[in-house]
Every structure is written in structure tokens, then in C-alpha cells.
Amino acid sequence: MFRNAKNVGYYMIGKGSLAQLDEILAKRREAVKGPAVFFFDHFFTNSDLPKRLPIKAEDITVFVDTTDEPTTQSVDTYTAQVKAILAGKSPCAMLAFGGGSTMDTCKCVGNLLTNAGCAADYQGWELVKHPAPYKIAVPTLSGTGSETSRTGIVCNEEKNIKLGMNSDFTMFDQVLLDPDLTKTVPRNQFFYTGIDTYMHCFESITGSYRNSVVDALSEKAIDLCKRIFLSSDMMSDENRELLMIASFLGGMAAGFVGTVHPISAGLSMVLHMHHGLANCYALSVQEDIYPNEYRDFMTMMERQKIDLPSGICAHLTPAQFDQLYDASIVHEKPLSNRLGENYREIFTRENVIGRFKRM
Ligand code: ZN
Numbered sequence: 001m002f003r004n005a006k007n008v009g010y011y012m013i014g015k016g017s018l019a020q021l022d023e024i025l026a027k028r029r030e031a032v033k034g035p036a037v038f039f040f041d042h043f044f045t046n047s048d049l050p051k052r053l054p055i056k057a058e059d060i061t062v063f064v065d066t067t068d069e070p071t072t073q074s075v076d077t078y079t080a081q082v083k084a085i086l087a088g089k090s091p092c093a094m095l096a097f098g099g100g101s102t103m104d105t106c107k108c109v110g111n112l113l114t115n116a117g118c119a120a121d122y123q124g125w126e127l128v129k130h131p132a133p134y135k136i137a138v139p140t141l142s143g144t145g146s147e148t149s150r151t152g153i154v155c156n157e158e159k160n161i162k163l164g165m166n167s168d169f170t171m172f173d174q175v176l177l178d179p180d181l182t183k184t185v186p187r188n189q190f191f192y193t194g195i196d197t198y199m200h201c202f203e204s205i206t207g208s209y210r211n212s213v214v215d216a217l218s219e220k221a222i223d224l225c226k227r228i229f230l231s232s233d234m235m236s237d238e239n240r241e242l243l244m245i246a247s248f249l250g251g252m253a254a255g256f257v258g259t260v261h262p263i264s265a266g267l268s269m270v271l272h273m274h275h276g277l278a279n280c281y282a283l284s285v286q287e288d289i290y291p292n293e294y295r296d297f298m299t300m301m302e303r304q305k306i307d308l309p310s311g312i313c314a315h316l317t318p319a320q321f322d323q324l325y326d327a328s329i330v331h332e333k334p335l336s337n338r339l340g341e342n343y344r345e346i347f348t349r350e351n352v353i354g355r356f357k358r359m
Pocket of ligand 1: 144196
């Protein structure tokens with residue numbers, strides 16, 4: 001069986017391109033009569049960004065609390081909130097201004113506006129049946145690749161699993177990349193999130209489920225990441241633009257990760273750790289599985305003066321270690337992508353818990 005792969009419909013890139021959002025949105029307002037729904041990372045609550053945007057009186061603004069990553073519960077709550085204001089109208093567009101958490105929230109709420117039920121019903125592959133409203137991504141943090149990926153990742157606390165709504169309908173229809181928007185990101189956050197692209201891509205390219213398009217995208221994104229994170233300043237004007245491109249390419253290559261992401265998912269579920277930071281901890285104990293990437297990653301951290309304080313699992317109970325193991329080992333596809341079908345023989349409970357204890 002061959003996969004029929006979809007990419008993002010439109011993209012605009014360049015310093016200052018945000019000024020053209022008005023033009024993009026005007027076309028959507030002509031096509032559909034309903035309001036536009038703007039999702040902002042709560043970081044922008046008191047910033048001037050919303051004031052600079054073409055928001056009309058009838059539009060809906062939602063500030064997404066990104067303290068924790070999106071959960072089935074948070075997505076259901078935002079969906080109910082938006083539905084109540086829409087009162088049966090269809091939005092002309094849904095827009096996301098933020099990083100992965102905000103973009104994924106927008107993507108998942110979009111699916112739930114046109115598909116009955118709740119977020120948990122659509123965690124998995126090809127479960128979304130009806131197209132979502134038109135969606136526009138404006139990343140203000142680069143690295144997760146959510147702007148181009150076909151998933152919206154949600155933590156399901158009840159089932160102790162972090163799993164996305166994987167569907168062509170989850171994808172954004174338009175992406176706008178303006179590197180001016182990442183100027184004010186704190187350095188540590190810029191690194192932890194940005195390096196996610198590097199992780200997605202090396203996991204993909206060292207795995208066994210591959211195709212040459214995904215390889216080409218991954219190779220380019222990896223090159224860009226090395227250029228950015230091995231330079232003297234990852235946040236220079238040029239590097240911020242390059243990271244937006246790397247993230248964009250990385251999102252298209254995502255889908256077939258390896259052993260970093262499953263361990264990272266365990267940390268997000270049990271310790272509520274953000275994805276990028278959790279990835280860094282996950283790779284920090286996989287020097288045997290990804291020796292070259294581990295070495296490069298350590299050099300990048302040193303060069304950018306990023307710290308990764310140790311001892312994060314020092315006070316956990318045996319039950320919590322079991323929960324960490326369970327929330328990691330459940331990711332069969334990525335684990336077998338790197339370790340083969342018998343991944344459980346390598347990643348035994350003892351082996352995996354030992355890794356968590358070293359973090
Ligand atoms: Zn990731």
C-alpha cells in the first residue's frame with residue numbers, strides 16, 4: 001500500500017510578512033460569512049500582537065493556557081467555548097499564534113467543530129471524517145513542526161497516553177512564517193523547542209520506515225539545525241528565519257519518529273513536562289542508541305549555553321516509574337522503527353526505568 005501524502009496548501013515566508021495577513025484573511029471573509037477564530041498563546045494576553053492584527057468586532061479570540069500541553073479535557077473545553085459563541089455559524093478561518101501547544105489546540109478544536117463527539121474519540125489514525133474549517137498557522141515559536149504536520153497532539157490523562165489526531169483534515173491550509181515573531185522567545189525555550197525539529201528528523205532518517213521525499217526533507221532540516229545550533233548565536237536574525245524553515249520542513253517529514261519521542265511522551269504524561277524539554281532529557285540518556293546525534297546535541301547545548309538540570313526523577317515512587325515506562329512503551333511504531341520488532345527485548349522495564357533514573 002502506498003501512502004497518498006498531503007502537504008500544506010499555501011505558505012508565505014519572510015521578515016514582515018505578518019503585514020499581509022489582512023490580505024489572506026480578506027479572501028476567507030469573502031468565501032465564508034462567519035467570524036474568524038483567533039487562538040493565541042496566553043503569553044500574548046497583554047502584548048500588542050492582537051492589536052496589530054486584522055481582528056474584527058464579530059471575531060472570536062481565545063487565549064490558550066499553555067502552562068501544560070493540550071489535553072483531551074482542555075481541547076473539549078475550548079471547543080465548547082468556541083461553539084457557544086459561534087452559535088451554529090461556520091468560521092471563515094481559524095488562526096493560531098503560538099507554538100506547538102497553541103497550534104495543536106487550534107487544529108483539534110477545528111476537527112471537533114465539524115465532527116461530533118469529543119477529543120478522545122479522534123486520537124489515532126484516520127478517525128476524523130469531515131473536513132475542518134480553513135486554518136491558518138502563524139508560528140511564534142519554531143521547532144515542533146505543527147504548522148506543517150498532519151497531527152494535533154493531545155495528552156489523554158485517563159488512558160495515560162499522549163496521542164495525536166492524525167488526519168489530513170488536521171493540517172493547516174495556510175502557513176505564514178514571519179521571523180520577527182520569534183525575537184522575544186526566551187533562549188532556553190528557543191533551544192528546547194527548536195531542537196525538536198532536529199530530533200524528529202534524525203529519528204526519521206535513522207529509522208526503517210522511510211521514503212526518499214521524507215529523507216530529503218529530513219536531511220535538509222538536519223543541516224539547517226546544525227548550522228543554527230552549532231553557530232555562535234542561534235537567535236541571530238538569519239538563524240531565526242532558518243529555524244522557521246527547518247521547522248516547516250521537519251513538520252512535513254514528521255510521522256515516523258524513533259526512540260526519543262516515546263521516552264519524551266512518558267515525561268510529558270507523568271511529569272507534565274513540555275515536549276521540547278522532554279525530548280532533550282530523552283536524548284540525554286540514549287547515547288548508546290543515537291551516538292552521533294547525542295554527541296552533536298551535547299555540543300549544541302554547550303555552544304548555546306543551555307542547561308539541563310539533572311535529578312528530575314530523583315524523588316519519584318516505584319508506581320510513577322511504572323507509569324513512565326507504560327506511557328513510553330505503548331508507542332509501538334516509533335520504537336520498532338529504531339529498535340526493530342523485538343524492541344521490548346531491548347527496552348525492557350528495567351532498561352527504560354534505568355534511563356529515567358539517570359535524567
Ligand atoms: Zn516532537
